[in-house]
Amino acid sequence: MTSSDANVPRPAQPYLDLELDLSRLVGTTTGKQVAKGLEITTVGQMLHQFPRRYVERGDLTDLDQLQVDEDVTILARVVDLRTRYMQTRKGTISDVIITDNSGRPSTLVISFFNGFKAKQELQPGVLAMFSGKVGTYGGNKVLTNPGYLLLPDDEMAELEVEIHASKPVPVYPATAKFPSWKTQHVIDVLLPVLDLNKIPDPVPAGIAKREKLMALAEAYEEIHQPTSMEAWPRARKRFCFQEALALQTALAQKRLEAMNQDATGRALVQGGLLDAFDAQLPYTLTAGQEEIGGLISSEIGAGHPMHRLLQGEVGSGKTVIALRAMLQVIDAGGQAAFLAPTEVLAAQHLHSITNLLGSLGAGSLLGGQHATQVTLLTGSMPAAAKKKALLAAASGEAGIVIGTHALLSDNVQFADLGLIVVDEQHRFGVEQRDSLRAKALKPPHLLVMTATPIPRTVAMTVFGDLEVSELTELPSGRAPIVTHISPLAEHPSWESRVWERTREEIDSGHQVYVVCPKIGDVVSTGSTSDSLFGSEQVIEPLEIQGGDTRPMAGVLDVVQYLRTVPALAGKRIEVLHGRLDSVDKQGTMAAFARGEIDVLVSTTVIEVGVDVHNATLMVILDADRFGISQLHQLRGRVGRGGHNGTCLLVTNLEKGHPSRKRLDAVAATADGFVLAKQDLEMRREGDILGARQSGGASGLRMLSVLRDEDLIERARQDATEIVAADPELKFHPALKLEIDMYLTEKNEAFLERG
Incomplete structure (x- = not known):
């Protein structure tokens, strides 16, 4: 053995209990339920199923902050209970009205179909946790047939319950079949049988001291069973930094690997x-x-391959x-x-x-x-x-x-x-x-x-093996794009004004895009509606719990309707969508580019790259169905020829609906990077990063690319220095082990997005 070999630390010994099948420690029945509900099968995966947030017994969930289509776990108090017979089928509906005690008139209706047990247990005054998906009915947010857990808060509760009640309540990621409290129960069974001190610490001691990180074993205890509301933030910081360091170290290794690859340098040639x-x-x-x-x-021109991400606004x-x-x-x-x-x-x-x-x-x-x-x-x-x-x-x-x-x-x-x-x-x-x-x-x-702006921390985390460049200025000749919301719920008459505005643009010698969220089906001859948007069908809450069922504008229906609109009489209106034959698609785009089509009714197939300088107006129907970045991309198709561009975001949603916030954001600024950050704030980060939206194993455990920006930057710098001095992590065996454990099949995609 050489002296240098003697200085190399021995490989970190993994804590083998983390690799055990979860059923070994919690029982076969529970293990199967967890596997089915959360797609978790090992002890280690369960240990790293961290809470999403924490609430104190007096901190009821802010009902105004609930998002439609979101799987939620909420802590609330029952204020009323009403039971009625269903009109269209046998049985009853029990409507439980809950409140968050915020002082605002914030209530939420929870509907139970034939909910005999709920009718007995959820009486006014009861405190409970509810878990389900937020839907809408009659313009209001609702929960339908959620799971629930009664929480004792009376003076006669047992001493043990009172002690437990004084601690923060962890709220775990939930799925329809596995609510938060089931995860908490499994964790409560698991922790006492594990020796957390045997888990090797992947963060080098000097860095842990600088960051003032909580000891690893203590952090596992406090993240799952916090002793106070002051303890869990310190535990969260430990795991956020640990995760960031593992991810950034793996990315630094990939960058170094790319630097060491052989490539043919393509140096500049004069006079070519x-x-x-x-x-x-x-x-x-x-x-x-x-x-x-x-x-x-x-x-x-260098002898190793370039790996660069170039992002910039449409037309930059x-x-x-x-x-x-x-x-x-x-x-x-x-x-x-x-x-x-x-x-x-x-x-x-x-x-x-x-x-x-x-x-x-x-x-x-x-x-x-x-x-x-x-x-x-x-x-x-x-x-x-x-x-x-x-x-x-x-x-x-x-x-x-x-x-x-x-x-x-x-x-x-x-x-x-x-x-x-x-x-x-x-x-x-x-x-x-x-x-x-x-x-x-x-x-x-x-x-x-x-051309889809990516916030800096997302680029650093998801595209971390690429060097990133940003084009922030637009070339000369690009005109500004003005964006307006056309809210038909408040102003139904504005629909006719949209098409009059379209006619004005055509009469000025320009062309117009009309964008729809789906292809749709042609309505039968003679049945053309008086309005583009048909009347909404009144349905029972049970039918809407899976998501938004409002009718959407479809290309095929819209083009037929527009050919009947008096303001567009005699105008050349054509369609473009993904189901068309490739030759027809290219022919239609070429005709539009030549000015032979006045109005192109299209799906998002025109979202990127389509470049028709004479197009100056875009009408986006059911604009609330699109994301912020997609709306920003779409409107970038107009105003490309030196003419001012206008984008009309048409929506049937009432003012105050959560999806209207996206439209407000897009109308307020043309800066794609500002919008990208707002998008990240409004949506779950899983949507941005390509991870799962809720529950189960997701790409990032605790890390938030928005909240933890400074932490990620420090971890990236640490990782770069570690890999520069120790490329194979021979002197950082615990960190190497953490990377091997962290890079599961699901989140290894983060390292491959570039």
Whole structure:
């Protein structure tokens, strides 16, 4: 043994009890219930099923903060109970009215169908925890047939119960079949039989001291069974930092691994295609384009693969940056693949790139120094055209190959693939990206682009193995987009004004998008409604507990309706949606781009990449059905030709509905990064990160990318220093063990999103 070997710590010994099947310690019946309800099967997974929040016995849940469609566990007091017979079926409905004692008139109706037990137990004055999914009925939030647990709070309760009642009540992630208190019961059985001191601490002692972290064993106790409301925040901080350090260390290892890979450097070539392209550009690059372009150029010229995420607003000039990078690679003898998520978007990129190149895109690598061939490859192309494109890619004749998932096929080959550009990365999986990279002789350079703004901490956490660049300024010629809400619930007459406004835009020589949340079905001939939005059907609460059942505007119905609207008489109105044949889709977009269509009624197929400079108005129907980032993306389709753009967000929701907050946010600002942060605040982070929305095993245990921003930055710095000094973590065996345990199949996707 060498002296250096003697200094290497022995591998950390895992606490093997954490790997046991949960049934071994809590019983077969309970183990099966947990597996079915939470998808948890081991002791370690259960131990790390941390509470979402805590409440004191006097802290009743703020009912105003409940979100529709959210699985919730709430602590509330019953104020009334009414039982009535159902009109459409046999049996009774017991409506339990609960309050949060906030001083506001905040109540919630909980409906139990044939709830004989609930009718007996949930009398006025009773304190209970309720667990279920928030729905709506008659414009009000409701719970239907939730699980519930009675909580004793009278003076005659047993001493043990009173002592327990003085402690904070943990509220765990819940599912429909496994409410919070069932998780608490399992944890209460589990903790006494575990020796928590045997779990190795993954946080180096010096860092734990600097962060003033609670001891690990104590933290497990206080996170699950807090002794006071002051104790659990310290336990939460310990596990947040521990999780951030494990995640950031794994990402730092991936960055180091990428740095050590061999790649073909594609250094700048003087007097080549790139110089010719820059010389003919009709406008000056922005300072941001110059800076990021120079950075990418130097990374492409290096001997290890570039891994960079480029994000910027719609129209900020990302395509020009990508094209300049592709031309640098072509000048150096390589090829570039441009991967787009849809055929419509691929065709749009072909159009915009060939327009930017002009005569420089009219040749081939074999045909001249100052020309290259740009080829399109999609799944629906005719066999002859596809064969020609495949040959151009394999021979090297095509310098740029633009395509959809068809690029990933086994029969697609490249002569020398040097750069991959991925547009709208979130639409592609890990396997798809890797299958394209495998077509290169050496690891290719990778440029990922997105117009969906990503908050900095999300990028740091989810795309942590990529270097991130942001384009924050818009090129000259981009006009501002004004966004207004059209609330038809308050102003039904505004619907006709929307179509009059559409006519005015057309009469001014411009074009209009009308966006719908679904394709829909054509209404039968002669049954055209007097209004675009049909009357809502009154239904029993039981039918709505699974989510929103309001009718949605569909493309096929809307286009037929618009052809009957007097304000649009004689105007050219066409449809675009995903069910159309690929040739029809491309033909429709081309006709719209040529100005041969006045109103294009579409689904979100036009969300990204579609570039029609004469389109100045977008009407989004049932806008409350879309997320903030999607609304922001959609409205970026107008105002692209120097003309002012307008977006109308049409909604039938009443003022004060939670979903109206999203519309208010979009109407209030055009800054995508501000909206991305607000989106993160309004939604569960699982939605943003791609994790599960509730219950079960999710991507992040305790970490909040919004709340824990400073902590994540410190952990990232620590992780970078640890990996730089100890790449294989030989001197940090407990941290290595934590990473191995943490990177389950579900959350390893965080490390592969780039």
